[in-house]
Amino acid sequence: MLTGGPSYTESVNRGPFLTDVAVVGGGAVGWAVAWRCAARGLRVTVHDPAPGSGASHVAAGMLAPVAEAYFGERELTGLLAASAARWPAFAAELAEAAGTGIGYRTDGTLVVGLTGDDLAEARRLWSYQRELGLPIDPLRPSELREREPALTPRVRGGAVAPGDHQVDPRRLVAALRTAAERAGATLVARPVARLSDLDARVTVVAAGCGAAALTGLPVRPVKGQILRLRAPGGGPPGLRHVIRGYADGEPVYLVPRDGGEVVVGATVEERADTEVTAGAVLRLLRAAVDLVPELAEYDLVEATAGLRPGTPDNAPVIGPLPGRPGVVAATGHHRHGIVLTPITADLVADLVVTGEADPLLAPFTPARFAATARAAHCG
Numbered sequence: 580m581l582t583g584g585p586s587y588t589e590s591v592n593r594g595p596f597l598t599d600v601a602v603v604g605g606g607a608v609g610w611a612v613a614w615r616c617a618a619r620g621l622r623v624t625v626h627d628p629a630p631g632s633g634a635s636h637v638a639a640g641m642l643a644p645v646a647e648a649y650f651g652e653r654e655l656t657g658l659l660a661a662s663a664a665r666w667p668a669f670a671a672e673l674a675e676a677a678g679t680g681i682g683y684r685t686d687g688t689l690v691v692g693l694t695g696d697d698l699a700e701a702r703r704l705w706s707y708q709r710e711l712g713l714p715i716d717p718l719r720p721s722e723l724r725e726r727e728p729a730l731t732p733r734v735r736g737g738a739v740a741p742g743d744h745q746v747d748p749r750r751l752v753a754a755l756r757t758a759a760e761r762a763g764a765t766l767v768a769r770p771v772a773r774l775s776d777l778d779a780r781v782t783v784v785a786a787g788c789g790a791a792a793l794t795g796l797p798v799r800p801v802k803g804q805i806l807r808l809r810a811p812g813g814g815p816p817g818l819r820h821v822i823r824g825y826a827d828g829e830p831v832y833l834v835p836r837d838g839g840e841v842v843v844g845a846t847v848e849e850r851a852d853t854e855v856t857a858g859a860v861l862r863l864l865r866a867a868v869d870l871v872p873e874l875a876e877y878d879l880v881e882a883t884a885g886l887r888p889g890t891p892d893n894a895p896v897i898g899p900l901p902g903r904p905g906v907v908a909a910t911g912h913h914r915h916g917i918v919l920t921p922i923t924a925d926l927v928a929d930l931v932v933t934g935e936a937d938p939l940l941a942p943f944t945p946a947r948f949a950a951t952a953r954a955a956h957c958g
């Protein structure tokens with residue numbers, strides 16, 4: 580049980596608490612938890628002075644459990660795949676609940692290598708992904724260009740991950756907020772200094788890097804710089820698939836959206852500032868244009884930097900906080916916050932209602948950091 584005494588469900592609406600669930604953080608994960616909890620009849624407040632302005636605002640929205648499966652991250656890959664499998668139903672349910680689109684697209688992802696060395700690196704990774712039984716199929720350069728004619732003819736080869744999809748995180752957060760508010764959740768647009776200030780039976784900390792100061796969990800900021808381009812003349816972009824590319828040793832991804840936008844991302848820097856640097860913009864643009872030359876003609880409409888919440892093992896931290904009755908962590912999603920939104924929200928809502936953590940969460944419990952917990956602050 581999360582709260583001790585009577586079961587959580589028995590005590591809902593009977594306790595002296597102002598609310599059942601206080602969610603700290605109004606990003607994708609926070610609003611999704613709020614929606615799922617409110618839809619189950621719980622009184623929910625979401626606490627954030629600037630909802631939707633954190634990592635979700637910067638994120639590209641790749642739903643890529645295959646192309647983002649890396650060596651040594653087997654358990655995380657399993658969670659990514661389990662969450663990605665929930666995405667089609669989650670997207671449909673959300674569109675219905677919010678009455679708005681979220682830019683969910685299922686065109687698939689192409690992994691491409693520009694040079695022989697790039698291809699060797701990409702091939703090593705997709706061989707590993709295939710060993711795990713993940714759906715990714717090698718393609719010849721001509722097959723790649725048939726699927727995506729905007730790719731440079733210089734591309735040496737690649738693969739397709741047909742089940743790796745995408746969503747627009749800004750539209751996602753707006754829709755989640757609408758769905759949560761329609762289900763009865765309310766926003767408290769003030770910062771939370773201490774969890775003990777919240778008068779809630781259960782507090783869910785979905786505050787990204789801010790979770791470190793609130794909980795002592797070892798969540799660190801990992802800076803990402805990212806660009807948004809726009810096709811000239813307001814037309815659709817000249818590419819349909821998400822491209823996960825390696826270009827002269829530079830990893831880059833391109834995410835085309837219906838409205839003409841192409842997101843180009845992202846740096847991964849062990850830093851806590853959110854400055855945009857000329858060098859990063861140069862590297863991202865050079866890699867993007869090397870792979871898809873027509874991008875040189877696009878407008879550069881945005882260059883931003885955000886902070887991903889990373890943990891010592893780069894996996895999320897989801898579950899009851901040891902020694903803090905009624906406090907649940909839902910953070911540390913690092914590079915995977917958007918793809919992990921549905922499973923995090925569903926399993927946290929289950930935990931809040933039943934007091935039991937789903938076995939899927941066992942590798943991601945905050946208890947794994949109990950010995951090393953320290954106050955890590957994000958800049």
Ligand code: GLY
Binds near residue numbers: 639803844845914915
């Ligand atoms: N999800 C991709 C990134 O964090 O850059």
